[in-house]
Amino acid sequence: MTTKTDGWNDRLIAFVESAGFRNFILALITFNAVTLGLETYPYDGDWFTKGLPIVDRIVVSVFVFEIALKLIAYRHRFFYSGWNWFDLVVISVSILPDAGGFSVLRALRILRAFRLFSVMPEMRKVVEALLRAIPGMGAIIAVLALMFYVSSVMAAKLFGETNPELFGTLGESAITLFQVMTLEGWATEVQNPVREHHPWAWAFFLVFIVLTSFAVLNLFIAIIVDSLQAKHFDDEDLRDAEAHSEREELRRELADLRAEVRALGQMLQSSLERGEGSSRSENASDKSE
Numbered sequence: 001m002t003t004k005t006d007g008w009n010d011r012l013i014a015f016v017e018s019a020g021f022r023n024f025i026l027a028l029i030t031f032n033a034v035t036l037g038l039e040t041y042p043y044d045g046d047w048f049t050k051g052l053p054i055v056d057r058i059v060v061s062v063f064v065f066e067i068a069l070k071l072i073a074y075r076h077r078f079f080y081s082g083w084n085w086f087d088l089v090v091i092s093v094s095i096l097p098d099a100g101g102f103s104v105l106r107a108l109r110i111l112r113a114f115r116l117f118s119v120m121p122e123m124r125k126v127v128e129a130l131l132r133a134i135p136g137m138g139a140i141i142a143v144l145a146l147m148f149y150v151s152s153v154m155a156a157k158l159f160g161e162t163n164p165e166l167f168g169t170l171g172e173s174a175i176t177l178f179q180v181m182t183l184e185g186w187a188t189e190v191q192n193p194v195r196e197h198h199p200w201a202w203a204f205f206l207v208f209i210v211l212t213s214f215a216v217l218n219l220f221i222a223i224i225v226d227s228l229q230a231k232h233f234d235d236e237d238l239r240d241a242e243a244h245s246e247r248e249e250l251r252r253e254l255a256d257l258r259a260e261v262r263a264l265g266q267m268l269q270s271s272l273e274r275g276e277g278s279s280r281s282e283n284a285s286d287k288s289e
Helices: 004-016 019-038 046-080 082-095 100-119 121-159 170-182 186-195 201-288
Strands: none
Touching: 004 046, 019 046, 019 100, 046 082, 046 100, 082 100, 100 121, 121 170, 121 201, 170 186, 170 201, 186 201
């Protein structure tokens, strides 16, 4: 039997999950991100230096109230969702003092903008797909790291003596090759100085760019796209399963209704037969009299 407390809790859950409440939080997060960005400008107006901190405290209070509502509504089920944990951590960082040893936390207030991930379902799906792609990306990172190590050692051995500022040590060689992989000024800042002493160095850099920039890095994109597609198919399978369960529930309810109608028909028929039997007996007794 449903109690008044359960009904009140259901209404609270419906409120925190409603589109209006979610859109209000979404607008507040966006507004707060804008105000935090404005605080980076050197302006000395009173509304700027005094008004923005007050607005920030009001926004944080609303976020704390939101978390409190969810804790009351979901109770222990609040902690079953990783996104609820994410919101709780971000808001907890926001309410810590930003003075003294916690002054670095002032910069972490912008993390509230990441709450758009938990509020917007579309963003949440992308983040979940990225998290699912991490195991596959780990294998590619291992392959890329091995290629970097081998290439860095080779480059240090080949070009270290003539270009020590670029390939003098293993670390400097790895940093230089990372610049080559990103294709940021690799020709003018890396290849041309090396080719002054090693004219054939273009072949080394060409093979390295093809293997890292064009091959391995594209595998990251392939894994992320595959994860997004898998997430989409999983959502469709979940929707199909829910629709199938709803159809089965409707079938069961329809079968129960048919059984009840059949039972009512049988009861009505039996009552009619009993009525006809009693009327016949009354007629027979009247005739005998």
